[in-house]
Amino acid sequence: TQLLEQSPQFLSIQEGENLTVYCNSSSVFSSLQWYRQEPGEGPVLLVTVVTGGEVKKLKRLTFQFGDARKDSSLHITAAQPGDTGLYLCAGENDYKLSFGAGTTVTVRA
């Protein structure tokens, strides 16, 4: 079983639509990271959030860390085909990352 539960598992949307990916856990984390991975490549870091309640915006991506530091969300506004990929959240404790199973996002042109 995964320490972090991601939902939904799959998401297919049309270009220009918005989407939200959720990452939930019963554990408290000292920080949380979001990554995007493309087939055959390693995950690429998108953001690190550290403070409970923190919201970070990177262009069309908005990341939120829950007040209790147990959950997080990733919101993409006006999705583009280049946003297609596997989105992974990872919670950190004691220098160790625990990953969710990932959300596969497909943005159709």
Add this chain to the structure above:
Amino acid sequence: KAGVTQTPRYLIKTRGQQVTLSCSPISGHRSVSWYQQTPGQGLQFLFEYFSETQRNKGNFPGRFSGRQFSNSRSEMNVSTLELGDSALYLCASSLGTTPETQYFGPGTRLLVL
């Protein structure tokens, strides 16, 4: 700054053989973590090395081992390969301080026949 490099990128082995994978971290990074990624299990943590010492370990059998050298480069070894060891093996480097922001290499794709 150069990213994390892993060699080889692809590897085919047969059951019972052993394999060694190599990882060169980003310059200045002292921590290297190893992960196994499969479609069924996702990203599973193997172990982490910091300044040549294993600091964290996941729940993998003793066939999986690693080490880190004084220049922070790391190697991972799998002995007595099994079919189920077929996976993408990812290495990630970091400064080794909190927050533990890790930067991944492209991975080594291992196929065990």
